[in-house]
Each structure stands twice: as structure tokens, then as C-alpha cells.
Amino acid sequence: MHIWILRTDASSSNEAVHLQQRLRSLSTELVTLRNRLHVQGGQPATVKGGGGPVPPLAPVSTAPQPAVPPRSAHNVPAPIGSVTQQQRPQAPSSGSSSNLEDLIHLHGPLTEDAVMKCLQARFQASNFYTNVGPILLCVNPYKEVGNPLTLSSTRGIALSPQLNKVVQEAVRQQSETGYPQAIILSGTSGSGKSHVSMLLLRQLFAVAGGGPETDAFKHLAAAFTVLRSLGSAKTMTNSESSRIYGDTRQDTIEDSNRFQAWKNCLGILGIPFLDVVRVLAAVLLLGNVQFMDGKGLEVDVKGEAELNAVAGLLGVSGGALFRGLTSRTHNARGQLVKSVCDANMSNMTRDCLAKALYCRTVATIVRRANSLKRLGSTLGTLSSDSNESVHNQAEVTSQHASTIGGSTNAGSKSMAALNNAIRHATDGFIGILDMFGFEEPKPSQLEHLCINLCAETMQHFYNTHIFKSSIESCRDEGINCEVEVDYVDNVPCIDLVSSLRTGLLSMLDVECSIRGTAESYVSKIKVQHKNNSRLFDPKPIDPRLFCIQHFAGKVVYDATDFLDTNKDVIQDDLVAVFYKHSCNFGFATHLFGSELKALYSVETVPRGVSFRISPTSHTDLLNGDEPVSTLTQDFHTRLDNLLRTLVHARPHFVRCICSNSQEAANRFERGIVVRQIRSLQVLETVNLMAGGYPHRMRFKAFNMRYRCLAPFAKLNRTEEKVTDDCNLILQYVMDSIGKQQSLVSTSYAMGKRHIFLSEGIRQQLEKLRSETRQKAATLIQCCWRGWHCRYRMSAIRREKTVNQPPVSRTAIGGTRPRPQPIAGTPPPDPNEKCDAKIIQQTCNLFGLDLERPPPVPPSRSYTVTGNTKLGYPQTRVMKMTYPEDTTTGDDGPVLLKGDTVLVVGASHRRGHLIVEHKHCTLHVPFQFLELKQSVNI
Ligand SMILES: Nc1ncnc2c1ncn2[C@@H]1O[C@H](COP(=O)(O)OP(=O)(O)OP(=O)(O)O)[C@@H](O)[C@H]1O
Secondary structure, three states, rough: OOOOOOOOOOOHHHHHHHHHHHHHHHHHHHHHHHHOOOOOOOOOOOOOOOOOOOOOOOOOOOOOEEEEOOOOOOOOOOOOOOOOOOOOOOOOOOOHHHOEEEHOOOOOOOOOHHHHHHHHHHHOOOOOEEEEEOEEEEEOOOOOOOOOOOOOOOOOOOOHHHHHHHHHHHHHHHHHHOOOEEEEEEEEEEOOOOHHHHHHHHHHHHHHOHHHOOOHHHHHHHHHHHHHHHEEEEEEEEEEEEEEOOOOOOOOOOOOOHHHHHHHHHHOOOOOHHHHHHHHHHHHHHOOOOOOOOOOOOOEEEEEHHHHHHHHHHHOHHHHHHHHHEEEEEEOOEEEEEEEEEEHHHHHHHHHHHHHHHHHHHHHHHHHHHHHHHHOOOEEEEHHHHHHHHHHHHHHHHHHHHHHOOEEEOHHHHHHHHHHHHHHHHOEEEEEOOOOEOOOOOOOOOHHHHHHHHHHHHHHHHHHHHHHHHHHHHHHHOOOOOOOOOOOOHHHHHHHHHHOOHHHHHHHHHHHHHOOOOHHHHHHHHHOOOOHHHHHOOOOOOOEEEEEEEEEEEEEEEEEOOHHHHHHHHHHHHHHHHHHOOOOOOOHHOOHHHHHHHHHOOOOOOOOOOOOOOOOOOHOOOOOOOOOHHHHEEEEEHHHHHHHHHOOOOEEEEEEEEOOOOOOOOOHHHHHHHHHHHHOOHHHHHHHHOOOOOEEEEHHHHHHHHHHOOOHHOOOOOOOHHHHHHHHHHHHHHHHHHOOOOOOOOEEEEEEOOEOHHHHHHHHHHHHHHHHHHHHHHHHHHHHHHHHHHHHHHHHHHHHHHHHOOOHHHHHHHHOOOOOOOOOOOOOOOOOOHHHHHHHHHHHHOOOOOOOOOOOOOOOEEEEOEEEEEEEEEOOOOOOOOOOOOOOOOOOEOOOOOOOEEEEOOOOOOOOEEEEOOOOOEEEHHHHHHEOOHHHH
């Protein structure tokens, strides 16, 4: 089951819808113009339906541009249970659109032209990021062309506040709700997805704590550095696109610094540099080996030295490699027959070997990087190039799931278990999804069809999440939305390519299984889909070419290599060459580990079986001799697993846009941008965000979040009266924003289970909430700081009184300095702790309670001299004059040396006795007194 098979009857193409919208826009603009000129008598045209006279169409690049209706339709009654705060003022476009951070606040009628003007003005003012409500648009200024786009290489690039907001929002939602979050980047090839994803990832690390100093960051940075160099290829619109396949650049001299960094990063990942370099050198040298039909039975080889060098690098003998490339074993009804390949077949086998070595090396590195990533971090990237982790994870979980299923509904149970397993595996996950961008090279191959299917799927995910769910939930809960959003549903195109029986990919699998040809495949798909307007013949007609109308444009596909690419097989004659007994390069044997294990589990080798070029799991190989899947099936499975992960996550969309087709810095080409604005349905999104109800919240969740905006005492705070509370909160919010002149609709509506919010009111709610919380926080801080200061003050005063020496003259005189600690005594080690057991035993021994400190013993009512206890009062004689310094002018009593005094008890001051003398009471240090033996009582 594919997640995107959600059919609707929308079959109109992009052009048709845009034409329709353009007509509506023109009529709307006419209405606006008439209103502005105060034309009397004319009824304003309805925004829906596009009736009235149709003005001639303008060319694409000139105004007026396609448009959608303005957000506040004057003649549409407000829906029941909804409140529309303001009509959208039709203010003329101001020159400050470069400062307009959110397109929902655009002035005047909402047209494609207005959106373009705003984006262009912002681009020229170096504001490359613009919001459409919570969705972020990034226009690529191509200022960093040549940047290898790794975590380390983007360190110097400043992060924009808008990108920061996306990360903060994802982190906030993740911490508040516990739901996994997915930041999804989409756009055509070269639109800047990888660039933005690197910046986002860096920021995510900064927010998560530790930043570049963490091990997880270092490992991920190393993985990106290694994989970017292996996974970059030149496409039509991006000279360094993130791809594993394609025209890997062999003619560029690697910058030595980049190479050194790459080498170091391999070391960080724990991958032996020499192993990888040997394989890569072998792949490059294989390109210089050419097989040609010779006179004899065997083919001739051009570049024999290179072939031997390849064999040396891969640790096998030249002869064994030659035989592996040029001979093939067939199984003819149980009989093994060996044949010699012709030059064409040998060259194809050579290419298969190069592909297999390259893919498997990259897969090994990805696996290694992922295992390290899992160890160190909860952050992750859902990258198009690292699908393997998702794939592997799903593999594990599906094995687990399959054991759970019963006999009758095993399928659905195991599916539920799989979904559950994925949900739990991704709990608390913040992912950044940088998928392949849409591509239209001429002619396009099977890989491009897969890439474009992926782009279509992501577009569908966006459509479903933003438009479809919003429209359907309004309908379900009886909400009548003022704004009708016409979006282009691309399900028909996804069906055309990937539907289960008649999709182009399924039909390709069938054609591969019956050993058909490119021509037969193309003719069959044309017959099957003859009524499908999305599949048509290119001009001039060619039996191997077909054209598909994708959401982002028409693409001509050349099916010549479709079947071979889809089979994606390598023969066992060649795989057997790398068996450990004949190959002394362990890494090469490791690359074909699962296949060699399956092959040598039976005595007869080779025996005419084939394996997948792409790395295959061991379990897949246990099912039989033939490969269980094809390249497109694999691709489907991975995409499916990725979608399973995504549907459980809360998405945050970042839509990337190319500013020109030559990768020129700071050049804004209207034609190029307009095309992407249309395919990404930016105008429709602005329309929905500005005038529709793109957000919905459960009543309880709404109350929980925004109850601070209404007086606490007036809220009912009960389940039964939850809607009353919602209304009360909104009433207060409306009152507080009522005075402000807002351009954007601040309407809301109460549904059956949810409250529906426009983007305008959501922004206001959030703003007021953060202001209220800010005020509350300030108030709490004020109270606490005030209390703390007062408390500290009284404590300081108390301390001062207590610490005051009984007679200050002693201290001032300085004759009795406080004894200094013995020099060299080390301070007590705070970490040095007694064994808890010993403490417990000691306490038990002395009958002490560990929880409470032992009570302070009361002051003794006697003193001890020798073996004799002497009770108070005692008569003592002054040994010295007290206080010692009598020159300070203090009028207090003075006890002279030799005076007889009466000691009445122990003072609360340590080491002092209470002395009564001539009706005065003094606290005198006991050293000043001596016992008068004769008068003891
Ligand atoms: N915001 C930006 N500022 C400066 N340069 C940028 C920005 N975004 C992208 N670029 C540059 O534009 C080029 C293309 O960007 P990038 O490779 O990220 O595109 P992409 O959408 O990932 O393409 P693909 O889908 O083909 O991988 C790169 O050289 C990148 O450095």
C-alpha cells in the first residue's frame, strides 16, 4: 500500500488551473479598480467561479499575472459560528515590500504579480527568506557556489532569523508535545536545499546543546564531508548536486585541502582511507578499459595495462578478472553452460562492476556514519542519500512485525505493528529531509523518473498536509470557509508512475521479467495510458521516448536503458572472483559479503545466478537464486518507509527556489522564479494562509495554550464548558486586537471537535500569549527579586549584629589576632566522601539519626577543673585587665587585673563567661579569669 494513493477527481493540469486563476484575478482586479475609482452601480463580481467578461490573456512575464481572489470577499456571508474581524484593505502596493517578512501581509489584491514583486524586492535587498505563515520560502542567491556544503564548510555562513525560527519552532513543538518533527525541504535541483539543510542542522546542534564540540557533530560533519564528495554530480541546474548516480566529475583536480579534509574525515569515521581509495581508483581505471569484438572466440581488450592495474587494486589476478568480465554461466534446465560474451555484453558487465563497487563503498560509509550517529545523538538527517538507515530500520521492524501478524488479518496487523515500531523509533526525533530536487535533463533516464517520482510524492505530501486536510476538515465539521483554494492535485501523475498494476514502474518490472525491449515497453505504456493526458508522445515521435507532464514541468524520458537499469544485476561469474580464496583485498570481499555467502552455500560456483548491483541484505538473498527486487521496487520501498516516518512527524516546510538557471550570483530571473512559484503553489498557499483556516486545534488544546489570555476567574475550566472557554478567550483577544488595523483576516470558526483558525488570528494569539507570558515572567521576577532583596537585607543586618565583637576595642586594638590556619594544610577535598556504610554503622553505634543532625548540647552549668566539677556561680579573679585597650574612649565598665568578680554562667558566645561586676553584666573570655580556690562554692 502506498501512502499517496488517495484519489481525487481533480484532473486539471497546472496550465488549466492557472488559466482559470488568471481569469479570476483579472476580474477581481477590475472590481478592485472600480471600487477604488468609486464607480457606482456596478455589483462587485463574485470571487468564485470567475464569471463575467473575459479579458484577453496577458503573456506570462508581463502584468497582469495569474491571481487568486482577494481574501475578504465582500459578498460572501460569514459562516455560522465564525467571526471575521476585518475586511482586507485594498491599499496600494507600497515601496516597502522588501521589509515584508510574511506574504500574508501583502497589500492590495493577492496576485502572482504582487507575490513576485515582493520576492524580487526582498531578493534585491538581500532578504532571501520570506514566510508564508509557518512555511518558509528561500530564494537561492547563488552566493556560495563552490562551497562543498558540509557541516564544516558552512560554519562561516550566518544563519538568518527565519531559519532560526524554523529550528526553534521544531524544537519547541518537540519538547512540548513529544511528537517527532520533520523539517522538509523541497524545490527543484539547485534551489538550495542542501545549503539550507546544512544551516538548519548546525542550528539544531546549537539549540540541542554542545554545538560543534559534540562528538555527534564531529561524526556527522565527517560523514557529510566524505559523502558529499562521493555523492555530488553535475545536473542541468546544479554543478554540485547531491546525487550518488550520474556524471561524477572525473576531470576536476581535487583541491588539495579538500582532499586532505576528506582523508581526515574517513579517519574520524574509522574507515581505512587506503581501502576506499583503492576501490575508487579501480572504478576510475575501469573507464579506460574497452572490450572489442576480436577475430577469435574471445573478445579483445583495449587497455590491458589498465585492466591488470584494476585487478591489482582489487586484489585479484588479471586473468580471473578478465574471465569474470567476459564469460557467463547459464543454467539451461539444470544444465550449466558457459559462454563467452561479446564486446557489448562485456562492456556492460564492466559498467556493472564499476557501479557495484561504487554503490557498495558508499553504502558501507553510510552504514558506518549512521551507526556512529545513532550512538551519539538524537538529531538526524533524513537525507536522500542516507535512506539506507531508514531502510535498514524498517527492515528490522518489519521482521519483528511479521512475527506478530495472525493468520487472517496478518497483513493489517503487521502493518500496524510496523507503523507503531516506526512511530516509537522516531519518538522525539527532529529530522531534516533534503530530498532530490525535480530534474529535467534531456533525455532523462530511469533514475530521473525515480527522482521526479520522489519530488511528486513530496509535493503530494505538502498538498495533503496544507490544502487537502484543511479543506476536508472544514467540510467535515461544517465550516464554511470564505476562501476557495484551488490547488493542483498531483495524484494522477503519481498514479501514472507508481500505481500497483498499471503504473509505469510496475509495467517496467513486468517487461523485465518477460525479457522485453525498450520499444515494447514504451508501446505498452502508451496503449495502457492512451487516455491519460499526463503521458504523451514527444516531438519528433520516437518508439523509445515518452513524455510526462509533472507538477513542475514536462520531462521527456528515453527508455533505451530502462530495462537494464531496472534489473540492476551483476552475474555470479564476476562476483565469484572476489571470494576470499582468490581475492587478497579484504575490503572488496566485504563489499560482496552477503552475495558470496549465498553463492558459496552451494557447492557449484558459478551456477548462472545473478545478484543486485545495489547492496542487498542477507535475508533477501535467502529467498532463492534470483534477485527478489528491482531497482525501482527498492526505490519504492525506501520512499514508502520514509513516508511512514514522515506521517508520524509534525512537518515544517521549507520551499526552495532557484533565482536563475546559470547559477549566477544575485540574478533574479522572473521567468524562472514564476515557474517555480506556480509549481510550488505559492500563491495558493498565500491565499489559504491569508484567508482560509489553515490551522485547527482541539478545544482542550486551545484552552491549554491560550487560557492565559482571558481572566482566570472567568474561565470555567471544565470539560463540558470547554467551547465557552474558547469563545471567552477569543473574545478577549478580539477586544485587544480590535483597535489595531490589520490587513490580514483574523477570523476563526468553531467546529464540532476543533476550533479553526486563520493564520492572522494564530499569529495574534501567539503574539499576545508571548506578551502575556513575558509580562507574567517580569512580574514573577520582580516579586521574587524584591522578596530576595528584603530577605537578604534583614539577614545581613542580623549577621552584622551577631558578628559584632562584644567589645569592639579588642578587634580594633589588634592585640589578639585570630590564629591563622597552619600553613600547608590542604583544604578539605569536597569530593572526598566517607563510605555510606561506615557512616550508617557509626550512626547506629552512637544512636544518631542520619536524617537529622544531632541536637546541640545545652550549655553546661559547671566547669571542670582537674577531676572536679565546679558549679556556677563562681568567684574568680581577673588575670589581666579587660578590656585590654582602655584608650578607645569607650565608657563601658573596665575590670582591672586582680579584681574579684562573680561568674554567673557560660555565655552563648564561645569561650566566654558571664561576669557580674558592680551591677554590670559582661561577657569575658575565660582566659582573663582564674579561679579563686578559697571561695569555691
Ligand atoms: N542561501 C544561499 N546563499 C548562498 N548560496 C546558496 C544558497 N543556497 C544555495 N546556494 C548555492 O547554490 C548552489 C546549489 O545549492 P544546493 O546544492 O543546496 O541545491 P539543491 O537544491 O540541494 O540541489 P540538488 O537537489 O540538485 O541537490 C550551491 O552551490 C550552493 O552553495
